[in-house]
Amino acid sequence: MSHEYCVELVPIFNHLPKESMALISKVAQHRTYKKDDYLFRADESGEALYIVHSGEVRLFHLTHEGDEQLLRVLYPGDFTGEWSLFNTVQNDETFAQVTMDSEICVIPVDKFQEMLLDYPQVALKLLEEMSRRLSQSQEQTIHIANRPIAKRLAWYLTSEIGPDRSTAKVHLPLSRKDLATYLGTTPESITRAFKQLEERGLIDQLSSDVIVVPVVDELRFYI
The missing domain is CATH 1.10.10.10 (Winged helix-like DNA-binding domain superfamily/Winged helix DNA-binding domain)
Structure with a gap:
């Protein structure tokens, strides 16, 4: 797997010059996950930014009754784990489970935090994406609560x-x-x-x- 290509897939990185993306790709770790493996479970310590290079990942919560509530499905170029940049105590209540054999690029939290300082434009793109996801989550909540x-x-x-x-x-x-x-x-x-x-x-x-x-x-x- 090409780490450079993995970084190029992601909107928060692909606007950077090639040289900058090459530097970022050097700190990305390559991991292979089998179907039904977990990237992380609820309440586990925040570790990294996870970028899907190939495969598919489901993000979900568990209700009090133990039922799954699907949040998103990640496809190649999508990422998760961004909240661990600001809160390394736990990842809230999210599970990330691989639904098919997948290749994931992993950027450790400390390395990614350094990138945000070196590349302010990445921080802005990240905030834009987090804002979009928050808005999407709020809209989902509004439209599924107590509605037919x-x-x-x-x-x-x-x-x-x-x-x-x-x-x-x-x-x-x-x-x-x-x-x-x-x-x-x-x-x-x-x-x-x-x-x-x-x-x-x-x-x-x-x-x-x-x-x-x-x-x-x-x-x-x-x-």
Whole structure:
């Protein structure tokens, strides 16, 4: 695996000159994880910034009842562990589990903190990304709290569509099981919600992971 390529995948780094990215890549450690391995578990000490080079990683919390609440799925170029830069006591209540054999670039916290001092533009990009994620998390909380499952699903589908689309074909990045945990429900309820939206004429299901939205504004209005 090329560490240079791994760094180039990440938006907080890829705006830097090649020489700077090469220096950053030298401190990145290469680790290989098998399916179902954990990058970290809840309450473990913060260690590093984790960059997905290949594979896939699920970030989730556990509810008080022991059920998973999916937060995000990381794909190549995505990263996690940024909060450990500011809080090395624990990583809050997040689990990071590998869902397929994956290659991960790992930058230790102390090294990354040095980078933020050497490259202020990286710090600004990091803050932008953290702000975006916080806003996304707040929006997720608003739209899944005490709302009918069909409306949660409608919100999720519109979030996968660009702002200026009148019609759209959505390729779902999540499995039905992961979509259910993301929206705080069960796969059976998600299946019923898809059927409800289809019966209302708001969507057409071409397959389990391809959904057509004939009139995007109508789906947004339904939310």
